[in-house]
Amino acid sequence: MTRHADLVLTGGTVLTFDAQDSEADGLAVLDGEVVALGDVAPLVGPDTRVVDLRGRTVLPGINDSHLHGAWLGAMWPNTLLGGPPAEQTGPLVSDAASRRAAILRAGDVVAELGITSYTEPGLGPGEDEGATGCFSAAVLEEYAALAASGELRARVTALRLFGVLDGPSSLADFERGLATPPPAADPRWLAVTGVKIFADGIPPMKSAWTHSCYTDGTSGHLLVDGEHDAEREANLRRMIDTAHRAGAQIGVHATGDRTIDVVVSAMADAIAAHGRAGRHYLIHGDLISAATLATLPGLGIGLNTQPGIATSTGSWLVAAMGEDALHSAWPLQSAFDHGVPVCLSSDAPVLGPDWRQWIAAAAEWTAATPGPDLMRRLLRGYTVNAALQDGAESWKGTLEIGKVADLCVLETNPLTINPADLPKVGVELTVVGGKVVFER
Numbered sequence: 001m002t003r004h005a006d007l008v009l010t011g012g013t014v015l016t017f018d019a020q021d022s023e024a025d026g027l028a029v030l031d032g033e034v035v036a037l038g039d040v041a042p043l044v045g046p047d048t049r050v051v052d053l054r055g056r057t058v059l060p061g062i063n064d065s066h067l068h069g070a071w072l073g074a075m076w077p078n079t080l081l082g083g084p085p086a087e088q089t090g091p092l093v094s095d096a097a098s099r100r101a102a103i104l105r106a107g108d109v110v111a112e113l114g115i116t117s118y119t120e121p122g123l124g125p126g127e128d129e130g131a132t133g134c135f136s137a138a139v140l141e142e143y144a145a146l147a148a149s150g151e152l153r154a155r156v157t158a159l160r161l162f163g164v165l166d167g168p169s170s171l172a173d174f175e176r177g178l179a180t181p182p183p184a185a186d187p188r189w190l191a192v193t194g195v196k197i198f199a200d201g202i203p204p205m206k207s208a209w210t211h212s213c214y215t216d217g218t219s220g221h222l223l224v225d226g227e228h229d230a231e232r233e234a235n236l237r238r239m240i241d242t243a244h245r246a247g248a249q250i251g252v253h254a255t256g257d258r259t260i261d262v263v264v265s266a267m268a269d270a271i272a273a274h275g276r277a278g279r280h281y282l283i284h285g286d287l288i289s290a291a292t293l294a295t296l297p298g299l300g301i302g303l304n305t306q307p308g309i310a311t312s313t314g315s316w317l318v319a320a321m322g323e324d325a326l327h328s329a330w331p332l333q334s335a336f337d338h339g340v341p342v343c344l345s346s347d348a349p350v351l352g353p354d355w356r357q358w359i360a361a362a363a364e365w366t367a368a369t370p371g372p373d374l375m376r377r378l379l380r381g382y383t384v385n386a387a388l389q390d391g392a393e394s395w396k397g398t399l400e401i402g403k404v405a406d407l408c409v410l411e412t413n414p415l416t417i418n419p420a421d422l423p424k425v426g427v428e429l430t431v432v433g434g435k436v437v438f439e440r
């Protein structure tokens with residue numbers, strides 16, 4: 001006898017994002033997994049919750065692959081660039097209760113947006129004395145505790161941080177940190193996949209390491225410890241090689257073209273010497289050159305970029321580097337053309353976490369005509385490609401039988417509208433592992 005479904009959604013459109021971009025008109029969930037697509041009526045029993053979609057559209061749950069959850073939860077509704085941050089007199093979080101409250105608040109904020117997974121890009125001992133308290137090893141421990149008690153409202157991937165956020169790091173601290181085990185957790189709720197390295201700063205602050213000079217004649221430098229460029233580069237290469245050999249995923253904050261070239265070359269060397277391991281990726285990638293971009297797919301290196309930051313800070317880039325720099329910065333269309341697995345993300349709370357706005361912003365950075373193909377491609381950056389970055393494409397990121405029931409229900413089918421109109425489309429329902437975590 002077939003068991004009845006726990007939850008059924010019917011009478012709308014299900015965009016599965018599977019390899020064929022199949023669509024269905026219904027979806028059934030049992031024990032947290034998708035068990036049927038299409039005709040789900042036979043699975044409805046007396047205890048099944050039936051959601052009549054009334055023409056609304058189901059997407060795979062949104063995965064914001066670069067979002068500082070604890071920091072967002074502690075700051076919300078303030079953000080760094082989207083409004084004046086609240087006056088900060090001490091750390092935003094300072095004890096277990098406040099860390100926990102911040103993570104839970106982030107869970108509420110993202111649930112309302114249909115976000116069912118996110119990556120915490122950098123938690124660890126490098127920030128134990130940090131000004132906000134939001135990136136410490138204790139925050140990662142709190143995530144593990146919430147994962148164990150079943151209280152997380154989104155699935156979390158975390159990268160560990162053995163240096164200072166947006167600041168220096170040393171090879172010795174990195175090697176010592178990497179040798180310590182991360183907290184244990186169910187990897188479907190908290191997956192500690194690897195490490196975050198801050199290789200350089202950002203172009204508007206003239207702290208990204210670049211081949212050409214800023215308007216003041218400087219060209220930045222790497223953040224990794226060292227007396228001079230060659231020593232800093234050697235230490236960064238050692239970090240990447242060490243983490244790769246340890247099987248860790250490596251996410252590198254890299255914005256300047258010179259930094260990006262060194263990072264990709266170091267990753268390529270590690271792959272050539274030791275084989276593929278980890279889904280390594282560049283974070284931000286503002287000034288990546290066309291030549292380096294073209295090498296990423298062959299190396300399996302991803303690009304995690306924030307269209308909202310590109311839109312918000314483009315004029316600052318012009319002030320630091322001149323008008324020409326903007327023409328080649330954030331080459332999203334070129335990344336798509338080369339087949340780079342692009343992840344789009346918010347970097348919240350630098351900006352707000354509303355992915356609908358950042359998909360609209362991303363469309364502005366492409367040369368493509370608005371339409372279903374472009375929308376699918378942009379949504380993949382928040383679903384399929386983000387699951388790839390997580391190394392979790394076998395069980396999440398698309399709506400297929402046997403995958404987890406992480407769902408985002410929108411009031412309008414996004415494939416029928418222009419990206420510029422997406423921010424007005426309401427999120428109606430969010431489901432994580434078959435459980436409703438938000439309902440309008």
Ligand SMILES: [Zn+2]
Pocket residue numbers: 066068121347
């Ligand atoms: Zn960030």
